[in-house]
Amino acid sequence: MPPSKQRRPSDCDFGAVFRARSHWLDSSLVLHTFVAMSLQSELQQHVAAALRASGIDESLAVVTPSTDTRFGDFQTNAAMVAAKALKRNPREVAALILEHLQVVDLCESPTVAGAGFINFKVLDTTLSDAVNAVRNNGHLGVESVKKRKTIIIDFSSPNVAKPMHVGHIRSTILGDSLARIARHLGHQVVTDNHIGDWGTQFGKVIYGWKHLLNRESLEQAPIAELVRLYREVNALEENDPALKETVRLELVKLQQGDAENLEIWKQAVALSWKEFERLYGLLDITFDERLGESFYNDALGPLVDRLLAEKIAQLSEGAVCIFFPEVPAMEEKPCLIRKSDGGFLYATTDLATLEYREQRWKPDAVWYVTGAPQQLHFEQVFAAGRKMGISTDFRHIAFGSILGEDRKMMKTRSGENVELGGLLNEAIERALAVVGEKNPELPKAEQEEIARLIGLGAVKYADLMQHRLTDYVFSWEKMLSFQGNTAPYLQNAYVRIRSIFRKATSEGMGEGTSTPQAPITITDPAERSLALQILKFGEVLHSVLEDQRPNLLCLYLYELADAFHRFYEACPILKSEDSVRSSRLALAGVTADVLKTGLSLLGIGVPERM
RNA sequence: GCAGCCAUAGCUCAAUUGGAUAGAGCAUCUGACUACGGAUCAGAAGGUUUGAGGUUCGACUCCUCAUGGCUGCACCA
Numbered sequence: 201m202p203p204s205k206q207r208r209p210s211d212c213d214f215g216a217v218f219r220a221r222s223h224w225l226d227s228s229l230v231l232h233t234f235v236a237m238s239l240q241s242e243l244q245q246h247v248a249a250a251l252r253a254s255g256i257d258e259s260l261a262v263v264t265p266s267t268d269t270r271f272g273d274f275q276t277n278a279a280m281v282a283a284k285a286l287k288r289n290p291r292e293v294a295a296l297i298l299e300h301l302q303v304v305d306l307c308e309s310p311t312v313a314g315a316g317f318i319n320f321k322v323l324d325t326t327l328s329d330a331v332n333a334v335r336n337n338g339h340l341g342v343e344s345v346k347k348r349k350t351i352i353i354d355f356s357s358p359n360v361a362k363p364m365h366v367g368h369i370r371s372t373i374l375g376d377s378l379a380r381i382a383r384h385l386g387h388q389v390v391t392d393n394h395i396g397d398w399g400t401q402f403g404k405v406i407y408g409w410k411h412l413l414n415r416e417s418l419e420q421a422p423i424a425e426l427v428r429l430y431r432e433v434n435a436l437e438e439n440d441p442a443l444k445e446t447v448r449l450e451l452v453k454l455q456q457g458d459a460e461n462l463e464i465w466k467q468a469v470a471l472s473w474k475e476f477e478r479l480y481g482l483l484d485i486t487f488d489e490r491l492g493e494s495f496y497n498d499a500l501g502p503l504v505d506r507l508l509a510e511k512i513a514q515l516s517e518g519a520v521c522i523f524f525p526e527v528p529a530m531e532e533k534p535c536l537i538r539k540s541d542g543g544f545l546y547a548t549t550d551l552a553t554l555e556y557r558e559q560r561w562k563p564d565a566v567w568y569v570t571g572a573p574q575q576l577h578f579e580q581v582f583a584a585g586r587k588m589g590i591s592t593d594f595r596h597i598a599f600g601s602i603l604g605e606d607r608k609m610m611k612t613r614s615g616e617n618v619e620l621g622g623l624l625n626e627a628i629e630r631a632l633a634v635v636g637e638k639n640p641e642l643p644k645a646e647q648e649e650i651a652r653l654i655g656l657g658a659v660k661y662a663d664l665m666q667h668r669l670t671d672y673v674f675s676w677e678k679m680l681s682f683q684g685n686t687a688p689y690l691q692n693a694y695v696r697i698r699s700i701f702r703k704a705t706s707e708g709m710g711e712g713t714s715t716p717q718a719p720i721t722i723t724d725p726a727e728r729s730l731a732l733q734i735l736k737f738g739e740v741l742h743s744v745l746e747d748q749r750p751n752l753l754c755l756y757l758y759e760l761a762d763a764f765h766r767f768y769e770a771c772p773i774l775k776s777e778d779s780v781r782s783s784r785l786a787l788a789g790v791t792a793d794v795l796k797t798g799l800s801l802l803g804i805g806v807p808e809r810m
Numbered sequence: 811g812c813a814g815c816c817a818u819a820g821c822u823c824a825a826u827u828g829g830a831u832a833g834a835g836c837a838u839c840u841g842a843c844u845a846c847g848g849a850u851c852a853g854a855a856g857g858u859u860u861g862a863g864g865u866u867c868g869a870c871u872c873c874u875c876a877u878g879g880c881u882g883c884a885c886c887a
Binding site: 260262264265267268270271275277280281283284289290313314315316317359396398399400401493516517518519520521529530532533534535536538539540541543545546549571572573574575576577579598600601634638639665666667669670671672673675677678681682683684685686688689692695696699700703704739740743751752755758759762765766768769770772773774775788809810 | 812813814815816821822823824825826827828829830831834835836842846847849850851852866867868880881882883884885886887
């Protein structure tokens with residue numbers, strides 16, 4: 201089996217990455233000062249005013265949650281940053297800022313600590329107001345971006361006539377989550393599944409189809425049969441140069457538009473799509489576009505000719521290349537766009553795709569969610585794009601590999617790629633076993649639905665919760681555990697809150713099942729920390745998008761569930777007096793809403809019971 | 811050879827413009843408890859952040875060098 205032909209990207213062009221980064225940081229700054237609803241932003245505005253009054257650059261006004269509860273709720277390090285630029289004593293600068301800082305209506309008197317940290321402890325009333333506002337404003341404190349961008353996200357991209365396997369998981373799950381989050385924040389998102397439907401594998405598939413096809417197998421398990429054909433022809437070719445040539449000619453005929461071969465190709469693509477769609481349906485993932493490589497076939501020749509004519513590309517050793525003498529790291533790494541035999545390459549299609557997208561959507565950004573090994577390829581494509589006069593913010597959203605328990609690339613015992621379908625089924629089966637054991641009295645159908653949510657959620661979450669660039673070790677035991685930072689733990693936190701509401705309803709406390717609208721009053725320390733965590737939701741999604749890192753959202757949700765459980769232990773809800781009970785129920789209700797919304801942005805659903 | 815990514819507790823991973831005593835989970839050990847779902851919570855223990863320099867009031871974070879692992883590098887995708 202050849203290595204995965206999955207699509208690719210990279211961060212190796214420092215120039216591009218740096219520009220891209222500043223681009224996004226700029227927009228997030230705009231955003232932070234724009235969001236009036238957030239308590240953190242409100243503090244930030246006051247700090248900005250104080251900096252202005254102190255004659256300090258107000259762009260330094262950054263307020264963050266405190267690193268430790270001992271230091272209060274929020275902090276700004278602006279004094280230390282400013283002191284550095286001004287070559288002054290940080291604590292003196294902090295004192296100067298404090299003289300101009302007007303926050304009495306929000307917090308206790310800010311204090312200067314350590315090297316020049318300014319700490320804020322928010323008043324209980326302020327906190328109560330802020331949480332009530334988040335609960336009431338309909339979007340849980342998440343403000344849309346001020347500057348809406350059109351973002352194309354290219355992800356998943358399996359290869360036709362091959363099964364989707366573990367190598368496709370990360371791209372698929374990561375891309376889908378980023379798309380959901382970007383949309384949630386108000387961006388215009390186009391998801392495009394750039395499938396590999398025109399590879400050289402078709403020479404073998406077509407030859408096999410003509411000579412070795414088993415119709416029955418094809419109907420029962422299309423992709424498996426296609427793979428069998430591919431492998432069998434591959435094996436036959438090994439010691440048979442004549443056959444190898446015959447197979448190559450089948451490919452050439454296809455490329456030249458031979459009717460019979462084209463028909464076989466079409467059927468193979470359609471059969472593959474059917475199976476892909478089944479998996480995407482299971483995963484609850486959809487695409488706006490499914491423009492595979494074949495879609496660009498007709499554009500390749502003219503594109504290469506034009507690039508030659510424009511002197512962007514040149515002939516070299518019989519091939520057409522784009523050189524990058526101006527980029528030292530790529531001086532000797534040309535991008536090939538036409539082989540000496542006239543054939544086109546991976547990069548050719550990518551450039552055609554890039555151009556098509558520019559014309560059709562005029563995107564502000566294009567994100568390629570593909571593995572880290574494809575760095576150089578994308579660096580070349582992006583650089584070529586710039587030579588073509590395209591200034592769009594291209595990003596390679598790279599990620600690491602999935603490793604088996606042996607810390608090597610995850611494979612089956614026989615050394616093959618682990619198929620995605622089987623893996624997802626196993627996740628669901630394993631979850632079903634747990635649900636059946638924990639809650640045997642639930643109806644079978646409900647158990648199965650719950651198992652689906654838990655099993656798929658576990659697989660997705662295990663992938664998303666880690667920094668995307670690090671390789672991660674696949675472990676059923678860990679991802680399906682109900683303890684620790686896992687999807688089941690978060691789903692359980694949600695379920696537990698729903699359980700409280702069911703009980704409240706059944707005991708005539710009349711709170712119903714939707715988020716209660718009673719006023720929330722924060723007094724207890726456990727309520728405080730839960731409330732503060734809820735308020736961070738508005739910030740965290742923007743952070744995720746700045747660096748395309750859903751693991752920050754995972755971390756946030758885990759800490760939210762953790763804060764809820766501590767609140768749950770420390771603060772009786774249903775046993776409390778009326779006003780306290782209604783306040784706590786409402787606080788639990790907002791927590792559930794944030795958990796559900798946050799998980800949905802990771803592509804993970806929540807059951808009502810589990 | 812050239813280039814990129816990575817290196818943090820026994821294990822799997824975090825660490826918000828460079829910030830305060832580097833945090834979690836698992837595993838280990840102690841506790842709470844006939845419970846609003848214990849599918850929980852509280853606590854203990856566990857670190858020279860691979861190594862050596864440098865910049866800084868301050869470095870896991872930035873720079874240089876070294877070591878180790880992974881990956882890529884002209885006609886595959």
